[in-house]
């Protein structure tokens with residue numbers, strides 16, 4: 594490794610979260626430059642593979658959100674080209690990307706996660722929406738959350754409090770995904786716990802608490818200033834903070850994730866954290882949860898990002 598590593602930041606792509614990804618990419622690129630790294634930036638387009646041929650880089654940092662970035666496929670391409678990249682390998686990314694599979698794996702590891710069912714749009718049509726939705730209402734009860742099986746930024750997510758709201762929630766979800774995940778809603782405190790691994794194993798950063806002024810933590814609440822307040826560290830008891838940290842580290846480990854992740858969870862009135870999902874390419878823009886957690890832990894972001902880069906390069910092998 595040269596004294597100042599060359600890092601290619603991969604951001605953009607054609608997912609619904611393109612803009613978020615571009616902002617994440619810009620923030621990380623700026624921070625790494627400040628820390629003395631040589632930084633190249635690329636979108637996910639026709640120029641990427643030729644650029645990777647002509648300009649040797651020490652590491653690619655995929656900051657693509659949504660499909661391709663998080664479903665493992667771009668990571669597969671980098672592995673084919675034997676180019677080291679930062680973060681989880683393709684297989685682990687694919688597992689985490691499917692919220693139902695991730696939930697079943699963490700549940701087997703003893704973590705609490707809300708009961709759920711998944712329905713593809715095609716089955717929904719074949720069985721008839723009215724009958725299926727009545728069944729869901731009867732056996733799962735309310736409130737429920739309807740959201741895409743894959744996805745991010747809460748696009749296509751609705752909290753449903755009575756059966757009358759289910760059909761519209763399903764329609765909104767199917768606008769973003771072929772498969773809907775319907776799970777029990779957990780009322781309580783929303784926390785996001787980021788995990789980093791600087792070479793000594795995965796460590797949880799302080800939990801960040803998310804409080805919206807009104808309604809759920811949806812796309813609008815995420816990216817429009819004023820609708821959400823964050824508390825880093827979260828205003829929870831030491832016991833809840835410890836349980837949340839343990840949940841995030843366990844999820845990171847049992848899903849086989851590498852270097853960086855963020856687990857989203859709800860803490861119920863009894864102080865029990867419920868796993869919602871884990872992200873292998875967490876948002877990294879100014880207001881994002883992982884940077885807030887890192888600042889709360891006392892890290893300077895340029896130093897932390899450079900350490901993540903150096904640890905990844907030192908780990909050597911190309912993730913498979």
Ligand SMILES: Nc1ncnc2c1ncn2[C@@H]1O[C@H](COP(=O)(O)OP(=O)(O)OP(=O)(O)O)[C@@H](O)[C@H]1O
Pocket residue numbers: 707738740744745746747748750776777778779780783809810811857859869870872
């Ligand atoms: N079971 C649930 N109970 C209560 N709220 C929920 C539940 N599932 C999701 N939510 C709310 O919906 C939001 C989005 O859900 P989730 O984190 O699963 O999906 P996402 O769109 O992939 O998010 P991200 O952008 O964080 O990757 C959560 O931040 C939370 O506010």
Ligand SMILES: [Mg+2]
Pocket residue numbers: 746857870
């Ligand atoms: Mg989430």
